[in-house]
Amino acid sequence: MGKLRVQSTRPPDAAAASLHLAALLQSCGRAGDIRRGRALHAHLLLSGAAIASTFLANHLITMYSHCTDADSAVRVFSAVPRPNHVSWTTLISGLAQNSMHRDALAAFAAMRRADVSPTQFALSSAARAAAALSAPRPGAQLHCVGVRIGFDTDLFVASSLAGMYSKCGLLDEACRVFDQMPQKDAVAWTSMIDGYAKNGSLKAAAVAFRDMKCEGLVAADQHVFCSALSASGGLKDGWLGRSLHCCIIKAGFELESVVRNALVDMYAKSGDLENASRAVKIDPGGWNVVSGTSLIDGYIETDCVEEALETYTELQRQGVEPNEFTFSSMIKGCAMQALLEQGSQLHTHVIKKSLIRDSFVVSTLVDMYGKCGLASLSINLFNETEYPTEIAWNAVINVYAQHGHGREAIQAFDSMTSSGIRPNHITFVSLLTACSHAGLVDEGLNYFYSMKDKHGIEPKEEHYSCIIDMYARAGRLDEAEQFISEMPIEPNAYGWCSLLRACWMQGNKELGQVAAQNLMKLEPHNTGIHVSLSGIYASLGQWEDVKAVRKLMRDSRIKKMPGFSWVDCNKKTHVFGSEDWSHPQQEQIYKKLEELSERIKEEGYVPDTSSLPLNIEDSAKERLLRYHSERIAVAFALISMPATKPIIVKKNLRICVDCHSALKLICKVESRDIIVRDNSRFHHFVKGRCSCGDYW
DNA sequence: TTAGGGTTAG
Numbered sequence: 001m002g003k004l005r006v007q008s009t010r011p012p013d014a015a016a017a018s019l020h021l022a023a024l025l026q027s028c029g030r031a032g033d034i035r036r037g038r039a040l041h042a043h044l045l046l047s048g049a050a051i052a053s054t055f056l057a058n059h060l061i062t063m064y065s066h067c068t069d070a071d072s073a074v075r076v077f078s079a080v081p082r083p084n085h086v087s088w089t090t091l092i093s094g095l096a097q098n099s100m101h102r103d104a105l106a107a108f109a110a111m112r113r114a115d116v117s118p119t120q121f122a123l124s125s126a127a128r129a130a131a132a133l134s135a136p137r138p139g140a141q142l143h144c145v146g147v148r149i150g151f152d153t154d155l156f157v158a159s160s161l162a163g164m165y166s167k168c169g170l171l172d173e174a175c176r177v178f179d180q181m182p183q184k185d186a187v188a189w190t191s192m193i194d195g196y197a198k199n200g201s202l203k204a205a206a207v208a209f210r211d212m213k214c215e216g217l218v219a220a221d222q223h224v225f226c227s228a229l230s231a232s233g234g235l236k237d238g239w240l241g242r243s244l245h246c247c248i249i250k251a252g253f254e255l256e257s258v259v260r261n262a263l264v265d266m267y268a269k270s271g272d273l274e275n276a277s278r279a280v281k282i283d284p285g286g287w288n289v290v291s292g293t294s295l296i297d298g299y300i301e302t303d304c305v306e307e308a309l310e311t312y313t314e315l316q317r318q319g320v321e322p323n324e325f326t327f328s329s330m331i332k333g334c335a336m337q338a339l340l341e342q343g344s345q346l347h348t349h350v351i352k353k354s355l356i357r358d359s360f361v362v363s364t365l366v367d368m369y370g371k372c373g374l375a376s377l378s379i380n381l382f383n384e385t386e387y388p389t390e391i392a393w394n395a396v397i398n399v400y401a402q403h404g405h406g407r408e409a410i411q412a413f414d415s416m417t418s419s420g421i422r423p424n425h426i427t428f429v430s431l432l433t434a435c436s437h438a439g440l441v442d443e444g445l446n447y448f449y450s451m452k453d454k455h456g457i458e459p460k461e462e463h464y465s466c467i468i469d470m471y472a473r474a475g476r477l478d479e480a481e482q483f484i485s486e487m488p489i490e491p492n493a494y495g496w497c498s499l500l501r502a503c504w505m506q507g508n509k510e511l512g513q514v515a516a517q518n519l520m521k522l523e524p525h526n527t528g529i530h531v532s533l534s535g536i537y538a539s540l541g542q543w544e545d546v547k548a549v550r551k552l553m554r555d556s557r558i559k560k561m562p563g564f565s566w567v568d569c570n571k572k573t574h575v576f577g578s579e580d581w582s583h584p585q586q587e588q589i590y591k592k593l594e595e596l597s598e599r600i601k602e603e604g605y606v607p608d609t610s611s612l613p614l615n616i617e618d619s620a621k622e623r624l625l626r627y628h629s630e631r632i633a634v635a636f637a638l639i640s641m642p643a644t645k646p647i648i649v650k651k652n653l654r655i656c657v658d659c660h661s662a663l664k665l666i667c668k669v670e671s672r673d674i675i676v677r678d679n680s681r682f683h684h685f686v687k688g689r690c691s692c693g694d695y696w
Numbered sequence: 697t698t699a700g701g702g703t704t705a706g
Binding site for chain 1: 697698699700701702703704705706
């Protein structure tokens with residue numbers, strides 16, 4: 001068809017014919033019609049004289065680039081005898097458009113070696129390639145070239161340079177380029193707003209948006225609003241988000257797909273799930289995968305996994321196929337709640353949809369199986385990953401950490417670094433946790449100090465808290481105290497909590513009181529602080545102090561939350577309270593608990609009543625401990641679930657020290673893996689041991 | 697004939 005049309009409409013002279021062919025090539029490029037483009041190319045080759053024209057060759061390069069056939073574009077360029085500046089620019093831009101960023105930068109260098117002076121077109125395309133590669137060095141070289149030839153303040157060059165610097169995390173440089181621009185348009189503003197937002201300078205992003213509005217020279221377009229919404233979501237600033245929403249409605253962008261997706265995400269990240277849900281549903285074209293996934297993620301981030309599961313079902317009912325983002329969010333939700341069955345089903349769907357190679361998806365699966373107690377399955381899945389990324393390495397190191405395999409975590413860390421993957425601050429949280437749980441204090445300290453010295457990573461509060469936890473678990477309270485006194489920042493709640501528990505275990509009243517006071521400042525409603533404090537006093541027999549803590553709790557209207565444990569069995573959730581005999585199978589459960597009690601005593605179990613700050617007989621305390629909700633849940637699971645399945649129990653409070661000891665022995669005598677996810681962490685009981693050691 | 701910006705994940 002294309003060939004016939006060319007022949008039938010051929011204009012009378014050669015110049016006009018060239019223009020006509022160029023217009024046809026342009027239309028093919030715009031339409032992405034490579035079949036017709038190739039027919040035109042064949043026609044040019046046959047017509048001999050025309051192919052010698054650099055003008056038409058340049059059009060061919062553009063056409064192939066727009067049709068995403070960069071190889072053909074390069075072949076055409078290579079055949080041009082004397083490529084001019086447009087040929088070079090077209091090639092560089094075509095390579096950048098087709099994500100061949102290294103080739104684009106190499107073409108820019110080759111153009112300079114060929115003594116062809118760069119145009120503003122070539123500079124902006126090459127800067128885009130440097131931005132995509134996060135390569136500030138070649139980017140800065142491009143900036144120098146721009147300054148030398150006077151294009152550095154050109155609207156296109158400057159906005160792409162500002163974008164390049166901000167994508168490389170160099171906000172000061174980006175700002176300098178931006179400020180020197182004689183005029184700015186919406187693209188330039190978007191580069192800056194987005195640059196701030198993506199680099200975590202969320203307030204600066206919001207200020208830039210306000211500045212743009214105050215200047216009143218440029219109207220915000222869809223892209224500007226998307227970047228501003230992204231910053232607003234990160235700030236969790238509902239007021240700013242709602243103001244942006246009003247501006248968007250006024251500007252008439254509310255129903256634009258990308259803007260609505262950004263709106264949903266903003267509301268979801270701000271925790272306003274009602275408005276997020278409303279924004280998803282106003283789509284006249286039905287749901288879409290991006291906004292649906294943002295809503296799911298919003299529910300998961302606010303611990304509403306049930307609603308996330310419902311939204312996932314609704315998304316599919318609306319005919320929308322979940323993508324890799326949806327799966328990684330959903331699997332994360334299953335990991336948080338230790339929902340092994342739903343997580344395994346999602347794994348099957350991931351395989352069916354060929355998304356198992358996606359780094360985020362595989363990492364969340366590794367994490368999910370780890371949190372559901374299936375460490376070997378998790379590690380096998382990681383080992384099958386051909387090119388594990390930093391995220392996947394972090395996931396597997398964390399699995400080792402959570403399962404108490406400190407040496408294996410260290411080995412994984414060494415393999416990660418020797419394979420050329422750079423660790424980040426998350427890697428070190430997992431690695432230090434692994435050292436802490438396994439009692440590897442010297443190794444943990446070495447890694448902690450190597451963070452800054454060897455890897456250039458400034459330790460944050462979570463890393464400092466890992467070291468406090470490490471000393472606390474090892475019973476080295478003096479060193480923990482010394483470490484805290486030398487810290488450049490205050491410990492966070494996790495750090496004080498670790499210290500408080502260790503003080504309870506060792507009966508260290510003075511340090512325990514310091515930890516409790518600091519923890520109360522950070523978490524005034526944490527009832528666990530009072531429980532721990534009274535535990536310390538009770539362990540020392542100081543019953544008057546126990547009474548004083550109870551009075552303080554009464555006066556402050558702090559009530560200890562009743563403990564509940566629940567277990568999923570045969571697609572049904574069974575909930576148990578302490579001394580709760582309301583379950584239909586109560587007789588069998590009671591019988592099993594009595595049997596377990598005898599068997600673990602034979603294994604050396606001695607009740608630890610220190611967690612009960614009550615001045616009552618030990619035999620009465622023993623009875624209370626025996627019927628704690630987690631033990632009832634485990635007994636129920638043992639008589640109800642197939643022996644091949646791990647037992648996963650969830651508890652709303654922290655597991656007590658006695659249940660911790662008892663469950664270690666129950667898992668041993670029953671040869672069953674037991675996982676207890678309490679309100680603080682996962683405890684994996686395997687072969688008579690717990691992943692967190694003796695420190696519950 | 698050739699150019700720059702945007703929305704979902706650990």
